[in-house]
Every structure is written in structure tokens, then in C-alpha cells.
Amino acid sequence: MIEKKHIDLLSLKFEKSIIDEIKSSSEIHEFKDGDIIINYGDSLKHVPIVLEGVIKVMKEDKDYGEGLLYYIKDGDTCSVTTSCLSGFKQSNVKAVCETDVKIILISSSKMNEWMSKYVSWRSFIISSYQQRFDELFNVINSISFDNLEQRIDYYIHKKSSLLKSKKIITTHEEIAKELSTSRVVVSRILKLLENKSVVKLGRNYIEVL
Numbered sequence: 001m002i003e004k005k006h007i008d009l010l011s012l013k014f015e016k017s018i019i020d021e022i023k024s025s026s027e028i029h030e031f032k033d034g035d036i037i038i039n040y041g042d043s044l045k046h047v048p049i050v051l052e053g054v055i056k057v058m059k060e061d062k063d064y065g066e067g068l069l070y071y072i073k074d075g076d077t078c079s080v081t082t083s084c085l086s087g088f089k090q091s092n093v094k095a096v097c098e099t100d101v102k103i104i105l106i107s108s109s110k111m112n113e114w115m116s117k118y119v120s121w122r123s124f125i126i127s128s129y130q131q132r133f134d135e136l137f138n139v140i141n142s143i144s145f146d147n148l149e150q151r152i153d154y155y156i157h158k159k160s161s162l163l164k165s166k167k168i169i170t171t172h173e174e175i176a177k178e179l180s181t182s183r184v185v186v187s188r189i190l191k192l193l194e195n196k197s198v199v200k201l202g203r204n205y206i207e208v209l
Contacts, residue, residue, distance in 0.1 A: 002028060002104070006051045009075050014120045021114075026104040031097045038081065038095040046105035049077050053101030054162050056178070058094045068155075068178035069093065070135045071162050079132040082111065082125055099163065149189050151179060156199060160208045168206045 002023055010019050050072055057069045072078055080093045114121040159168055176183040193199045200207040
């Protein structure tokens with residue numbers, strides 16, 4: 001059942017008529033931290049909207065392995081999913097829960113129907129595309145022009161902001177995987193950031209100072 005706080009969240013983006021349709025045609029799905037919601041090659045039939053929690057979207061490259069594309073949080077959708085649905089393609093990304101997550105799933109038929117029926121839905125989807133494009137541009141720009149210390153510093157502060165916590169439960173190996181680099185390099189740079197009093201390192205956690 002969709003709770004009042006979820007309705008309040010949706011009300012920031014949609015008018016009452018579309019919210020009524022969401023309530024009548026969608027169900028809440030709950031996932032645990034670490035669960036895979038979408039995997040490579042999955043046939044996609046729904047558009048997810050996050051009600052609670054944070055999901056990371058990963059992309060696999062045959063040369064560089066798996067890397068982080070972007071995060072989606074409460075009130076967001078995955079633009080790659082919507083583009084795959086529009087083109088009837090299989091998923092080329094993996095969506096993994098960064099925290100416990102609650103989502104609603106909108107069917108592809110409803111997504112297409114609402115694109116012409118509701119201005120707010122169309123604006124929501126277009127805005128999602130733009131937001132992800134901007135984030136991916138920042139990633140490309142960071143890889144091209146920033147050194148790895150800047151990238152790791154940005155990654156840590158971004159994740160801290162999304163999780164609304166100064167303490168991030170993670171490992172050097174996980175950061176290396178998401179930034180497509182080596183664990184040894186990540187450990188060295190994190191130690192450098194600790195010496196600069198940017199972070200405090202603990203066993204399987206990083207605290208932003």
C-alpha cells in the first residue's frame with residue numbers, strides 16, 4: 001500500500017489524477033541493501049520510481065569492467081530503463097540497492113499512455129533524461145580532466161549526501177570497482193585524504209569530516 005508520505009513525494013511531481021492512477025495500477029516492491037533490481041540482459045516491462053532509498057546504476061565494459069554510472073534516489077526514475085522500454089530493448093545496465101529500497105513499478109503501456117495524457121509525466125521523464133545526461137557528462141569530464149584524487153573526493157561527498165550520513169559503509173575494493181581503478185590506488189588516495197583531514201578511515205567505513 002502506498003503510504004501518505006509517498007503520496008506527498010509524488011505530489012511534488014504529479015497532479016492528483018495521475019497519482020490516483022498510480023495508486024490503482026501499481027504496487028510497492030521492497031528490496032534489501034545489495035539486492036539487484038535490474039540485471040544485464042533483463043527484459044524490461046516496467047519503469048521504476050523510487051519512493052525510499054538509493055539505487056546505484058552500473059554499466060559493464062569488456063575492457064574496463066563494471067563502473068558506476070549514477071545514483072537514483074527517492075522521487076527519481078532510471079532514464080536508461082525508460083529508454084530501453086521505448087525501444088523495446090533488453091537492459092544494458094545493472095541496478096543495485098545501495099540501501100533498503102521501496103519502489104513502485106509503472107508498466108510500459110501506462111508509461112506510453114501517460115506520455116501523451118499527462119504533461120507532468122512527460123516533464124518528469126524528460127527531466128530525468130536531462131538530469132542523467134548532466135551526470136554522465138560530469139563523469140566523462142571528471143575522467144578526462146580531473147585527477148583520481150578529485151574523483152574519489154567527489155565520489156565520497158556525493159555518496160555521503162545521497163545517504164544523508166557522514167559515515168559511509170563501504171570498502172576500498174567497492175570504490176575501486178565503481179570508479180574502474182585498482183584497490184591499491186584507492187587505498188593510497190584515501191590515506192592521503194585522511195592525512196589532509198578530509199576523511200577518517202575505519203574498518204569497512206569512511207567518515208566524512
